[in-house]
Amino acid sequence: MNGHTATPWQVGRTLHTPQTKEWPAWAWEKNEHQERLGIYRNFRAEDQGTSRIVIAKAIPDALGSQEEAEANAAFIVRAANSHAALVEALRAVEWVGLLMGDHTCEMCPQCWSHKQGGHAPDCQLDKALRAAEGD
Numbered sequence: 001m002n003g004h005t006a007t008p009w010q011v012g013r014t015l016h017t018p019q020t021k022e023w024p025a026w027a028w029e030k031n032e033h034q035e036r037l038g039i040y041r042n043f044r045a046e047d048q049g050t051s052r053i054v055i056a057k058a059i060p061d062a063l064g065s066q067e068e069a070e071a072n073a074a075f076i077v078r079a080a081n082s083h084a085a086l087v088e089a090l091r092a093v094e095w096v097g098l099l100m101g102d103h104t105c106e107m108c109p110q111c112w113s114h115k116q117g118g119h120a121p122d123c124q125l126d127k128a129l130r131a132a133e134g135d
């Protein structure tokens, strides 16, 4: 896991609470733009966001608009969540069992190396997994 907070991550949103239900539309919209800059783990309406873990905040600055910063936060969330799914999918197909006579050999479907010996030095699947996992 490389030490980072486990996925899934989410961008923030304004939660329906007794307090926020009283807000005028402009206040709701203003808060919504602030929430969309936040990247969180465990952001749940059930506990009104109290158990959320802040991962990061996108910050609009002189060179980047609010809209762009919100899009960046959403992209970071998609990238983190899809990264985890892709690593899981690659690990699921990393070794395939092939029947060889009376026994099954586990081999990489990309470099066709046996699992016992590990991947070939130039195996793309191995390179992708190493890059994804920070090796």
Ligand SMILES: [Zn+2]
Binding pocket: 108, 109, 110, 111, 112, 113, 119, 120, 123, 124, 125, 126
């Ligand atoms: Zn391989």
